[in-house]
Amino acid sequence: MTPAAVADGPSVLAALRDALGDAVVTDATRLDAARADKSGHRSAAAPLAIVEARSIEDVQSTMRIATSTRTPVVTRGAGTGLAGAAMASAGEIVLSTLAMDRVLEIDEDDLVAVVQPGILNGAFNDLLGERGLWFAPDPASRAISTIGGNIATGAGGLLCAKYGVTRDAVLGLTVVLADGRAIRTGHRSIKGVTGLDLTALMVGSEGLLGVVVEAVVRVKRRVEGTIATVACFFPDATSAARASSAITAAGVQPAVMELMDATSLLAVDALLGTSMGESDTAHLVVQTDGPAAAEEAASVLATVESLGGRAELTTDVAEGERLLAVRRAMHPAMERLGTTLIEDVSVPRSALPAMFAAIADVEQRFGVTIPTVAHAGDGNLHPNFVFEGDTVPDHIWAAADALFTAALALGGTLTGEHGIGVLKRRWLADELGDDQVDLQRGIKAVFDPLGILNPGKVFDPLVVR
Amino acid sequence: MTPAAVADGPSVLAALRDALGDAVVTDATRLDAARADKSGHRSAAAPLAIVEARSIEDVQSTMRIATSTRTPVVTRGAGTGLAGAAMASAGEIVLSTLAMDRVLEIDEDDLVAVVQPGILNGAFNDLLGERGLWFAPDPASRAISTIGGNIATGAGGLLCAKYGVTRDAVLGLTVVLADGRAIRTGHRSIKGVTGLDLTALMVGSEGLLGVVVEAVVRVKRRVEGTIATVACFFPDATSAARASSAITAAGVQPAVMELMDATSLLAVDALLGTSMGESDTAHLVVQTDGPAAAEEAASVLATVESLGGRAELTTDVAEGERLLAVRRAMHPAMERLGTTLIEDVSVPRSALPAMFAAIADVEQRFGVTIPTVAHAGDGNLHPNFVFEGDTVPDHIWAAADALFTAALALGGTLTGEHGIGVLKRRWLADELGDDQVDLQRGIKAVFDPLGILNPGKVFDPLVVR
Known part of the structure; x- marks a missing residue:
């Protein structure tokens, strides 16, 4: 290519x-x-x-x-x-x-904003917050990642199960094509089905198809009512995963439901100087919001206790944010341990306990420790492989391969929110199949006949098709 | 082609x-x-x-x-x-x-269903309803339209502003390609960004790219709480449109907000034998649901009365359904009047009053009556042109052209939920621009190199590019 x-x-x-x-x-x-x-x-x-x-x-x-x-x-x-x-x-x-980091327009009546790609997600949300608005896509990196990057990767985050993925929040784009021409895709109305949906195609396209230079996005009004946070502790990650499934099966729709295994919790403790973790403690933090928040939090508490977990409930917003800050510190905590290969598998959420069991199995088979956090509400896991140096060792690739194969067998996907980039392209065809990869390469060639847009990413350049 | x-x-x-x-x-x-x-x-x-x-x-x-x-x-x-x-x-x-009309699976824990394309939207919802679930895409045709057709057109409906469009509800597809091979796109997890988003690309592709033979869709739990319906009457459609904008600007998120102008209301009266319409009456029906339904309905009532409208509130579900049945009868009512060319423009919802004013202007300039209904909550209008015979008369095309041009000038789109088909292809490039149409034709050729999938639809075959 x-x-x-x-x-x-x-x-x-x-x-x-x-x-x-x-x-x-x-x-x-x-x-x-x-x-x-x-x-x-x-x-x-x-x-x-x-x-x-x-x-x-x-x-x-x-x-x-x-x-x-x-x-x-x-x-x-x-x-x-x-x-x-x-x-x-x-x-x-x-x-x-x-x-290119300006907010060009915020329309409070239509709940639409027009932004340049370089604005940070957090900075955009600060501006929106002054008007009682917010932008739902909420990657854990929101303080340091741009809206353009969020769109390019189809970034997920903590709130997706309740508030949608990035694709749902993008109405239209201005895209500069490989040869310098610009097109406008999509619309600023809520509905629009004129022609093929190139806006959705651009979201998550990782720089393969064009350069996003402007985006029309949906924003939301601030959710009124209580924000209730339930912090729960379980003896292991699989029990915590079982509880998370039981919580949603009971009809609760948490805004946030984050799971951290014991190793992750200890790593964050080491970074933040906190002392939440123990060698046998997995952590589940659940946040409910909106008019039914208190009722839903009570249901969460009851479910957790019926399954033998310890739980504490707070409706204090600052305390709730503090509990979530633990989760957001996961990536920096991992960075301190060495080079990481972060997996990003996503499975149907009822398969979350089985996926944690599969991770434990991979740990044992390959003799590695895999600190894992999960957006439990939507079944998205981040198992972390930690090693020294720039190059992923072979046994880590092998363990990652076993882990991805397990996710696929559970009806899952290779990447929930990070994208393929170079690190996951070796598995692309395993998930999509060769016929679909051919189609995707064909679409890439329509947008980029010379192959100058991010060559070697997503599609393996060594596989000539 | x-x-x-x-x-x-x-x-x-x-x-x-x-x-x-x-x-x-x-x-x-x-x-x-x-x-x-x-x-x-x-x-x-x-x-x-x-x-x-x-x-x-x-x-x-x-x-x-x-x-x-x-x-x-x-x-x-x-x-x-x-x-x-x-x-x-x-x-x-x-x-x-x-x-091919079977429901293959309903997973109540993961809130996912797997369906064949031929099942009717209404029949699918009946099955889901037995389990306290529902499928959000809700075209006015739901009793007679299939899920496969809903996906092929990216069908909208009455609930989109609050509960999303069809694209948001489709997680994965099995697609038979032009040469008979089958691919599986997407995933059954909530998140998934492996490769380009061919699932989203298929939604609304109107039979150009392949044949959808199976779909993995998101379903929702029944919304608990009151359903409140407010029926409002205004002297004209523009006043009703102004009220609808004021309702959402006041922070209310209606589940349903439907507007019918005086001519539409009279046509439905003629079909149903009711007597709601008068020559100077436009109708707005607003439905709120969920935990804040009563509070939101009270806000709607206050807004409508402050703007000089008459309004009645009911929390009786059957009465609410009866009020919505009026709106759902619009299409059969139009069919009785002659052949219709149904426009489907969508504008940012704050532009709805301006769009109604533009329609009134087109009526006057071209000497036609354009009965119009609107999904006011999301700015999607259906102006109806009625005539005799199979062929659209030239003056109707000219009026439709003026109307679409007005919508585009207001930041709108040619079609919110019906698609392009053959009836709107003449305007495709006006909205998308030639460069984007070229890209879309290129994608079509990747999927269908022989041009055998629904040729002559969406792209005008007379325009050789």
């Missing part, structure tokens, strides 16, 4: 500088940083240049030059991806949309 | 009969019925045959024969479409999935 460049590095750089001036960055430290994302992995070599786009026109100029010189482009936001999709390597242009 | 057939009709028929036996129907009355859908329009001639598929294998056999003989295939459910997408013409095979 990777095209041979028809122009050498210096002449591409000269063309970029000529068109974009000081938006072109070649500082060695900055280029080196663009080799990595938050997955802890790094590309083989530093990219050619970073273009810090300030406008749609900058993006268009960059893509025109990339097309005319056959130069690969890696679109990048805050670089918080966890699958390597925004890692750039030798000869590539990094097209950064981080400086 | 329409390919030249390499086999003549009799030999295609022979091949179909050989493979599919009495699933192949050539009864003249049945073939004639497949020329039309509920748009009131008809194709130029009867199709070659109808295949009543009973299984995925039947669909695959049909597509293999279609591919090997280059015969066009029109996939069809209950034939209730309103844009002509399922109308079949000379030389075409109608692939009916109506007999």
Whole structure:
């Protein structure tokens, strides 16, 4: 797929500088940083240049030059991806949309906002909060990840089961194509079915199809009523998973339901200086909101206690946030332990106990410890493999392979919210099948006939089809 | 786009009969019925045959024969479409999935169901209702339209603003491709971002990309609490539209908010023998549900009265259903008046009063009456043009064109929930732009290189690109 460049590095750089001036960055430290994302992995070599786009026109100029010189482009936001999709390597242009960070419009009547891709999810929510509004997609990285990145990966988060995934929140996009042309997809009305749904196709497309330069998104009014948080402790993760299934089976729809196993809890304790974990303690934190919050929290409490868990209920908002901060600290806690390979499997939520049992089995078979957290309300697990150095050791790949195979057997999926990037492309065809991968490659070729948009990501370049 | 057939009709028929036996129907009355859908329009001639598929294998056999003989295939459910997408013409095979009407699984814990495409939306909801569940996509045609058709058109309905559109409810699909191969897209977990989102791409694709033979859909638990219905009367549609905007701006999220203008109301009166309408009466019916239903209904009442409307509130469920039955009778009421061209524009909901003013302007300029109903909660309007005969008169096209142009100028879209079919393809590029239409045609060609899947629909065959 990777095209041979028809122009050498210096002449591409000269063309970029000529068109974009000081938006072109070649500082060695900055280029080196663009080799990595938050997955802890790094590309083989530093990219050619970073273009810090300030406008749609900058993006268009960059893509025109990339097309005319056959130069690969890696679109990048805050670089918080966890699958390597925004890692750039030798000869590539990094097209950064981080400086395009304005909120262009907030329409309180239509509950629609128009944003540039570079705004941080958290910063956007702060602005919305001043008007009693919020944006539902809530990845654990929200303080440091951009809306553009959230859209590119189809980011999930803590609230998806109740409040939807990123795709549900995106109404329309402005996209710059590989050759620099721009299109507008979708609509700003709630409904719209004119032609094929390219908006939905763009969400989660990981930089393969075009560059998102503007997004029309749905926002929501702040949920009124109590926010109740129930913190629960169980002897092991499988029991906690069983409780989470029982909670939803009882008819409760939690806003948040997060599960942490004992190893994760201890790692967070080590980071935060807290002391919640013990070697035999798994943690489940459940948050209910809206008019029925108190009633639902009471039901959660009853379910947990009937299953032998310990539980505490608070309706204090700050205390509830503190309990969730534990979960949000998981990724930094893992980073301290070494390089991580974060799995992101998702299974039907009734299969969550079986998936935890499968993880315990993989731990035993491969002699590894796999600290695991889960968005239990929607069956999305993050088993973490920790190792030293830049390269995933073979036995870790083997364990990850066994784990993914188990998820698939339970009716699950390879990635719930992180995407494929480079780290999971080896399993793509296992889940989709060769026929579907062929179709997806065909769609990619329609958008990007020269193969310059994020080559080598999602589809394995070694598999020629 | 329409390919030249390499086999003549009799030999295609022979091949179909050989493979599919009495699933192949050539009864003249049945073939004639497949020329039309509920748009009131008809194709130029009867199709070659109808295949009543009973299984995925039947669909695959049909597509293999279609591919090997280059015969066009029109996939069809209950034939209730309103844009002509399922109308079949000379030389075409109608692939009916109506007999594939089983519910394969209902998982009450995971809130997921697996269905065949031919089950009626209403019948599916009846089955779910026995378990305290429901399927949110709720087109006005739900008693007579299939889930497969709902998916193919991206059908909307009355509840979208609060409970989502069809795309949001579809997790995964089994799709038979043009050459008879089958793929499985998506997942049955709530989250999943493995590769490009072909599930979302299939929703609303109007038979262009493949044949949906199975769907994994999200279902919901019955909403507990009161259902409150507020029936409101205003002197004209624009006032009613203003009230609907004020209701949502006040922070209420109605489950249903339907607007009917005076002409529509009189037409329904004529059909049902009721007497709600007067020449100067527009009707707005608002339904609230869930734990805050009573409170929200009180807010609706206050808003309506402050704007000079008359309003009555009921919390009686049967009475509420009766009030909504008026709205559901709109389409049969229009059918009695003549052939209709039903527009389906959708605008940001704050633009609803402006859109009604634009409709009044078009009525005056073109000397036509345009009975209009609207899903006011999500800004989706159905202006109806009524005329005699099978062919849309030129002055009706001209009025429809003016109306669509007005919707687009208000930030709207050509079709909110009916699709493009044949009746709206002339405006496709006006909304999407030529560059996006090219991309969409490219995607179509990836799925259907021979152009045998519903040729001439959505994309205008006269425009060669």
